[in-house]
Amino acid sequence: MDKLVMALICLPFLMAILPAVIKKSKIRSTVVYICGAIVAILSITTAVWWYSLGGNALVFDLPYTEVFDKIILIGDFALMFLIIYLSVKHHKTIISLLSIVQTLLVAGLELFGPHPAETMHIRIDWLTFIMILIIGIIGVAIGIYAVGYMHGYHIHHHKELKDRRSFFLAMIFVFYGAMFGLVLSVSLVWLYFFWEITSVTSFLLIGYTRTEEAVNNSFKALWMNLLGGLGIAIAIAYAILVQGTVNLYDVIDSAIAGGAGSAALVPIAFLAFAALTKSAQFPFSGWLLGAMVAPTPSSALLHSATMVKAGVYLLVRLALAMNGNYVGQMVYLCGGFTFLIASCLAIAQSDGKKVLAYSTISNLGLIVACAGAGYQETIWAAVFLIIFHAVSKSMLFQCVGAIENTTGSRDIEDMEGLAVRYPKLAFILMVGIAGMFLAPFGMLISKWAALKAFVDAPSALMVLFIVFGSSTTMFYWTKWFAKILGIHAEKGVDRTKPNEYVSMYFHAVLLILLCVGFPITSKYVIEPLMNDMYGTSTPVISEGNIAIMVIMICAVFIVPSINYLLTRNRKDKEVMVYMGGANIGDNKNFIDSMGESKELQVSSWYMTDWFGEDKLFKPAVVVGTFIILIFLCVVVGGAF
Amino acid sequence: MSENLIRMIVMLLYIVAGPFIGGILDGFDRKISARMQGRKGPTVLQPFYDVLKLTQKQLLAVNKFQLLMVMSYLFFVILSGVLFFGGFDMLLCFFSLSTAAMFLILASTSTHSPFSTIGTHRELAQMMSYEPMVLLTAVGFYLATGTFQVSDIIQAKVPAIVYAPGFFIGFVFILTIKFRKSPFDLSTTHHAHQEVVKGVTTEMVGIEYAITTLTEWYENVFLLAVVGLFFINSNPISYLVAIIAVFIVYFFEILIDNTSARVKWQLMLKMAWGVTIVAGGLNLFILELINF
Numbered sequence: 001m002d003k004l005v006m007a008l009i010c011l012p013f014l015m016a017i018l019p020a021v022i023k024k025s026k027i028r029s030t031v032v033y034i035c036g037a038i039v040a041i042l043s044i045t046t047a048v049w050w051y052s053l054g055g056n057a058l059v060f061d062l063p064y065t066e067v068f069d070k071i072i073l074i075g076d077f078a079l080m081f082l083i084i085y086l087s088v089k090h091h092k093t094i095i096s097l098l099s100i101v102q103t104l105l106v107a108g109l110e111l112f113g114p115h116p117a118e119t120m121h122i123r124i125d126w127l128t129f130i131m132i133l134i135i136g137i138i139g140v141a142i143g144i145y146a147v148g149y150m151h152g153y154h155i156h157h158h159k160e161l162k163d164r165r166s167f168f169l170a171m172i173f174v175f176y177g178a179m180f181g182l183v184l185s186v187s188l189v190w191l192y193f194f195w196e197i198t199s200v201t202s203f204l205l206i207g208y209t210r211t212e213e214a215v216n217n218s219f220k221a222l223w224m225n226l227l228g229g230l231g232i233a234i235a236i237a238y239a240i241l242v243q244g245t246v247n248l249y250d251v252i253d254s255a256i257a258g259g260a261g262s263a264a265l266v267p268i269a270f271l272a273f274a275a276l277t278k279s280a281q282f283p284f285s286g287w288l289l290g291a292m293v294a295p296t297p298s299s300a301l302l303h304s305a306t307m308v309k310a311g312v313y314l315l316v317r318l319a320l321a322m323n324g325n326y327v328g329q330m331v332y333l334c335g336g337f338t339f340l341i342a343s344c345l346a347i348a349q350s351d352g353k354k355v356l357a358y359s360t361i362s363n364l365g366l367i368v369a370c371a372g373a374g375y376q377e378t379i380w381a382a383v384f385l386i387i388f389h390a391v392s393k394s395m396l397f398q399c400v401g402a403i404e405n406t407t408g409s410r411d412i413e414d415m416e417g418l419a420v421r422y423p424k425l426a427f428i429l430m431v432g433i434a435g436m437f438l439a440p441f442g443m444l445i446s447k448w449a450a451l452k453a454f455v456d457a458p459s460a461l462m463v464l465f466i467v468f469g470s471s472t473t474m475f476y477w478t479k480w481f482a483k484i485l486g487i488h489a490e491k492g493v494d495r496t497k498p499n500e501y502v503s504m505y506f507h508a509v510l511l512i513l514l515c516v517g518f519p520i521t522s523k524y525v526i527e528p529l530m531n532d533m534y535g536t537s538t539p540v541i542s543e544g545n546i547a548i549m550v551i552m553i554c555a556v557f558i559v560p561s562i563n564y565l566l567t568r569n570r571k572d573k574e575v576m577v578y579m580g581g582a583n584i585g586d587n588k589n590f591i592d593s594m595g596e597s598k599e600l601q602v603s604s605w606y607m608t609d610w611f612g613e614d615k616l617f618k619p620a621v622v623v624g625t626f627i628i629l630i631f632l633c634v635v636v637g638g639a640f
Numbered sequence: 641m642s643e644n645l646i647r648m649i650v651m652l653l654y655i656v657a658g659p660f661i662g663g664i665l666d667g668f669d670r671k672i673s674a675r676m677q678g679r680k681g682p683t684v685l686q687p688f689y690d691v692l693k694l695t696q697k698q699l700l701a702v703n704k705f706q707l708l709m710v711m712s713y714l715f716f717v718i719l720s721g722v723l724f725f726g727g728f729d730m731l732l733c734f735f736s737l738s739t740a741a742m743f744l745i746l747a748s749t750s751t752h753s754p755f756s757t758i759g760t761h762r763e764l765a766q767m768m769s770y771e772p773m774v775l776l777t778a779v780g781f782y783l784a785t786g787t788f789q790v791s792d793i794i795q796a797k798v799p800a801i802v803y804a805p806g807f808f809i810g811f812v813f814i815l816t817i818k819f820r821k822s823p824f825d826l827s828t829t830h831h832a833h834q835e836v837v838k839g840v841t842t843e844m845v846g847i848e849y850a851i852t853t854l855t856e857w858y859e860n861v862f863l864l865a866v867v868g869l870f871f872i873n874s875n876p877i878s879y880l881v882a883i884i885a886v887f888i889v890y891f892f893e894i895l896i897d898n899t900s901a902r903v904k905w906q907l908m909l910k911m912a913w914g915v916t917i918v919a920g921g922l923n924l925f926i927l928e929l930i931n932f
Contacts, residue, residue, distance in 0.1 A: 438739060448731055455779050458928040463779055464921055471771030475764055478742060482749035482760060485705065545729050552736065559715045563708035572701040577753035578842055587752060602757040
């Protein structure tokens with residue numbers, strides 16, 4: 001087991017070298033496929049092996065742990081020097097200060113500080129099991145998609161950009177390794193190191209195109225994530241100096257034992273703070289929005305399987321320590337507020353990727369809120385959301401990327417009649433959107449559980465956040481969904497590569513299986529996880545209701561299909577749409593007041609006066625900052 | 641009789657009798673409205689004649705998909721009602737109802753017609769306005785009676801209205817939007833004066849429009865039953881109270897319909913969310929203070 005885990009963490013890093021040095025496009029693609037397959041197989045093997053051992057939490061050390069400790073120490077410095085070099089080069093020297101402070105803090109304590117109690121370094125439990133599978137399966141699928149997409153990106157669409165595909169694919173593998181390391185680490189020092197790698201890698205991916213916008217956005221991502229890294233560094237310092245440990249689980253346990261208002265909450269608060277930056281909650285949402293300048297596969301990677309999931313992973317870990325205290329309140333208020341405000345902001349966007357970005361932030365808000373509350377029901381909901389969100393968001397990003405490559409636009413207004421023009425792409429888009437919000441699918445189950453939990457909590461404010469947030473969520477998704485349908489459009493030439501389709505269809509099938517099979521997932525994966533965390537596992541949604549849900553899920557597919565069969569052979573007379581008698585002979589043009597033909601444009605509502613970025617974004621950042629500052633002060637002040 | 645048998649009978653009754661009750665109510669609506677406007681008005685059975693006639697008309701389809709979307713709309717509205725009258729979880733009923741609303745949106749937008757597109761987006765704005773209060777209503781029942789199950793809510797010792805008057809006010813308010821009554825009849829209206837022709841239903845012809853009307857009857861019966869549920873407890877007399885309350889609320893909606901002018905969506909959103917926060921939110925807050 002220990003060797004397998006070592007391979008799981010180290011191999012992706014080593015594999016990253018291969019695409020980086022192979023410059024021949026064809027060979028590189030093959031190598032990426034093979035390496036991706038190896039990573040996926042490794043992750044599945046690890047998960048299955050662990051499962052076959054009975055599903056108990058395993059704690060162990062890697063072989064040559066001392067060597068790894070040294071590598072990580074050197075790695076910390078290497079990352080610091082990389083950041084210093086890049087920020088000086090781009091005249092953003094101030095950002096390197098953040099990195100220097102935290103690296104010196106952690107490394108200094110490690111080298112010269114008191115020696116914390118020895119601990120094991122690796123732990124696998126149910127949460128890790130789920131995360132490994134998400135990273136291994138979804139992450140690798142994105143990697144495969146990236147090969148085809150980046151080809152089209154450079155060869156057909158962005159000839160002006162320098163072809164740095166080798167670098168891009170290498171970074172994706174680094175990301176796998178860092179994420180595996182992050183979710184497996186027990187030691188905070190290790191966790192911090194992998195955390196920093198994801199920050200730096202995402203910074204490099206966002207800046208991929210090296211345009212001015214990309215560089216600016218990448219530095220925004222860097223400083224926000226480094227701020228989070230500083231949070232972990234402070235937590236490590238506190239844990240070493242006061243508690244004499246670097247074991248994440250010891251820190252959590254002492255916070256649980258200490259109860260509300262104890263000093264042991266201080267590291268938890270800073271870890272939670274770091275997680276909030278990583279999962280792009282307000283006021284730190286800016287970096288994730290900026291991340292969409294990067295090519296689509298990196299957005300898909302950052303938004304679904306990796307990066308932001310690192311934040312929520314840590315929060316779910318900390319959940320027990322946050323239940324019923326100020327840290328928990330900070331986290332769930334921040335999350336609930338983000339859920340509402342990000343879904344409002346999504347209404348005013350017409351750029352497909354931006355809508356997806358806001359919806360990611362909004363969904364993460366819900367997950368964060370669930371984790372922050374720390375009740376059994378909400379953790380159940382949070383874990384479900386993590387799974388569903390990873391699959392459907394990855395699929396949606398890939399689909400929008402494919403649409404952009406094919407039609408040259410990712411604006412939602414240009415997706416009019418997509419169902420007729422590109423039926424295959426439209427199908428995937430529809431499954432993805434349905435998976436995000438339509439009643440019986442994944443999101444809803446989680447919203448349901450969260451709503452029940454917060455009514456019981458009780459937290460009136462959170463209940464309001466959720467009911468309003470879900471209505472605004474419904475608005476922007478339905479609007480998009482409605483746009484895809486249409487009539488009398490001509491069929492277009494689909495330029496999507498087969499390997500892109502492989503990945504997208506795989507996601508679609510996976511999503512539908514997850515929806516239909518969610519009682520099984522709940523029983524065999526999430527309930528054992530609840531057992532691990534809480535010692536008991538009561539089903540959150542009763543079996544009767546789950547049965548109805550499954551019936552509804554099937555009905556959403558079956559009813560329209562039956563109706564389709566019923567109406568298919570009708571020979572109804574086809575007519576023009578009603579245009580007040582000003583039709584010109586087709587459905588696309590009408591006679592204007594000058595008696596000339598004019599093309600008909602129908603557009604969706606964006607309500608920018610109400611939900612525009614210029615109206616809501618800054619106030620949201622201010623509110624988010626206040627929530628975090630106030631609660632951090634309360635926790636830290638209460639401790640001393 | 642076993643409890644399950646009663647449930648089955650009530651569910652069947654809803655499926656069979658739902659449209660008749662809805663249609664009769666619609667007939668009375670038109671009659672009362674006419675009297676308020678100083679007209680005589682059609683017979684109360686007129687809505688049935690209308691629907692019958694619609695079913696006999698030739699279907700002129702702009703997009704074939706519209707019919708299947710409208711049929712799915714009907715299915716999910718009936719499902720919501722069946723879940724409600726079968727005594728299941730209230731949240732589940734409302735979730736099913738919003739799925740149904742989705743299909744209406746898809747039906748109207750699949751035509752790419754200018755008038756129904758405007759109607760669609762107004763309908764979306766309406767959904768966004770009423771949705772929070774709809775979910776809050778379920779929460780209100782839970783806080784008042786300790787359960788989301790309709791079958792348990794009707795067994796409560798004290799009717800929900802005692803603890804949840806704010807939720808009741810909020811729900812009645814958004815009912816005006818749900819019933820497509822003026823001043824909130826933005827997406828489509830039962831009156832002849834609509835500036836976007838027939839809004840969401842512009843392109844619905846013959847059987848399609850008949851199904852849409854039928855669906856609205858089902859939906860209205862379900863929504864009015866939610867109003868009644870506020871007054872029901874384990875005492876059999878409460879059912880009588882509930883029926884009276886439903887009639888009063890329905891009359892009130894007709895009165896509002898005939899005495900107010902259509903507003904813009906901005907004002908609708910502001911008012912609906914305002915009432916939701918003030919009536920629903922305040923009630924929620926107070927109940928939480930009392931309960932804990």
